[in-house]
Amino acid sequence: MGGTPIPVAVVGGGQAGLSVSHCLRERGIEHVVLERNRVGHEWRERRWDSFCLVTPNWQCKLPGFPYQGDDPDGFMVRDEIIRYLEDYVAFFQPPLIEGVSVTRLRRGADGVFELATSEGEFTAHQVVVATGPYHTPSVPRMAERLPAGVEQIHSSRYRNPEQLPEGAVLVVGTGQSGCQIAEDLHLAGRQVHLAVGSAPRVARFYRGRDCVAWLDDMGYYNKGIDEFDDAGAVRMRVNHYVTGRDGGRDIDLRAFARDGMRLYGRLTGIDGATLDFADDLKVNLDRADAVAEGIKDSIDAHITAQGIEAPVEPRYVPVWEPSEQPDALDLAEAGITSVVWSTGFTRDHRWIEIPAFDGRGYPMHWRGATSTPGLHFLGLPWQHSWGSGRFESVGRDAEFLADHIDASRRMTDVCGALTGAPSELTSALPIG
Numbered sequence: 001m002g003g004t005p006i007p008v009a010v011v012g013g014g015q016a017g018l019s020v021s022h023c024l025r026e027r028g029i030e031h032v033v034l035e036r037n038r039v040g041h042e043w044r045e046r047r048w049d050s051f052c053l054v055t056p057n058w059q060c061k062l063p064g065f066p067y068q069g070d071d072p073d074g075f076m077v078r079d080e081i082i083r084y085l086e087d088y089v090a091f092f093q094p095p096l097i098e099g100v101s102v103t104r105l106r107r108g109a110d111g112v113f114e115l116a117t118s119e120g121e122f123t124a125h126q127v128v129v130a131t132g133p134y135h136t137p138s139v140p141r142m143a144e145r146l147p148a149g150v151e152q153i154h155s156s157r158y159r160n161p162e163q164l165p166e167g168a169v170l171v172v173g174t175g176q177s178g179c180q181i182a183e184d185l186h187l188a189g190r191q192v193h194l195a196v197g198s199a200p201r202v203a204r205f206y207r208g209r210d211c212v213a214w215l216d217d218m219g220y221y222n223k224g225i226d227e228f229d230d231a232g233a234v235r236m237r238v239n240h241y242v243t244g245r246d247g248g249r250d251i252d253l254r255a256f257a258r259d260g261m262r263l264y265g266r267l268t269g270i271d272g273a274t275l276d277f278a279d280d281l282k283v284n285l286d287r288a289d290a291v292a293e294g295i296k297d298s299i300d301a302h303i304t305a306q307g308i309e310a311p312v313e314p315r316y317v318p319v320w321e322p323s324e325q326p327d328a329l330d331l332a333e334a335g336i337t338s339v340v341w342s343t344g345f346t347r348d349h350r351w352i353e354i355p356a357f358d359g360r361g362y363p364m365h366w367r368g369a370t371s372t373p374g375l376h377f378l379g380l381p382w383q384h385s386w387g388s389g390r391f392e393s394v395g396r397d398a399e400f401l402a403d404h405i406d407a408s409r410r411m412t413d414v415c416g417a418l419t420g421a422p423s424e425l426t427s428a429l430p431i432g
Helices: 015-026 041-045 078-092 141-145 176-187 211-217 231-235 253-258 281-306 394-419
Strands: 006-011 031-035 096-098 102-107 113-117 120-129 151-154 168-172 192-195 262-264 267-271 274-277 328-330 336-341 375-377
Touching: 006 015, 006 113, 015 031, 015 078, 015 394, 041 078, 120 394, 141 267, 168 176, 176 192, 176 253, 176 336, 192 253, 211 281, 253 262, 253 281, 262 281, 375 394
Parallel strands: 006 031, 006 120, 031 096, 120 375, 151 336, 168 192, 168 336, 192 262
Antiparallel strands: 102 113, 113 120, 267 274, 274 328
């Protein structure tokens, strides 16, 4: 890869990197895709055995390669997701190099990007960072105060209940991963203690259809981030918890509690074998239910406005209410031998030595294009819409970005022809 700069370097060979590669190829733009591991690594190595998509298969719409299986309303399990990506690679054979890590990205005085990798250095006129947002597992510092005999793992390393020692399990966090892992353990007969956070939930089905299908018809997945008054807050929102397991169903934490799971508020402190919790369990459960019911209100309004015939369905009635909100838990008394931290990830862009980030370390961009000419991001949650970080809309974002890259390339060629400057200098000129 040494020698003259390549037109575009794509860092990351997941669904985002592969999508933009397909779009660049359609436009005849030479490029290379660098993947640190191998295609499907995140799905293969950082998902549990029973993992499946929470969005229906028909929403898998990678460019030129929509889902073509026989279960469009089903939910692909982990191995099927990996196969989908591998089949995509076989379908269009991108210029993919696996097993190469990019360790540094900077921009030279001439506007050309310099990339250091585990296999040497090279340069590129434009770069797409398609590494997603989930880089480093996040575990709170309080975890260090747990007794040495309690096994701890992050959700990214959880595989199945048999992996954990015998005894009760504490799951911390109720985003999508935390709720699904808690269910996985619960169905296996383990005694689960769950620290409930503020994540919202959504019903799986309502009035005869998957709620995702209703929301898709209503345009929710196409609504751009610039249409929101609080765009910054929207980008930080946690996804609604639901599951596609066994054909799809609600995740109802109240039902888990009714059936023996122990629920608590947010974990606030650890003092040896004693855990402290906030007094917010009821509030968090009520708010999650309110979001789910609010989505149903929107669906009802859509059905009425469009004159759609749909079966009437009774609304959700809570099956359990906390009679008390325990503020402390003794690990030994509860028989807890392991903790699963479902506390998310942090971004790690330290290898990018370019001032393209805000004070929170989030890339400053508009639909993936940054203020640094030639530097782009793809695959971020809410990059442009709700579906941006998913199979559903990453292809649309890739199409937009490929058009932007193509326009930049053409502008560079025009400027070079008019000024007589070599393209490696004119690539630094802003466009649009």
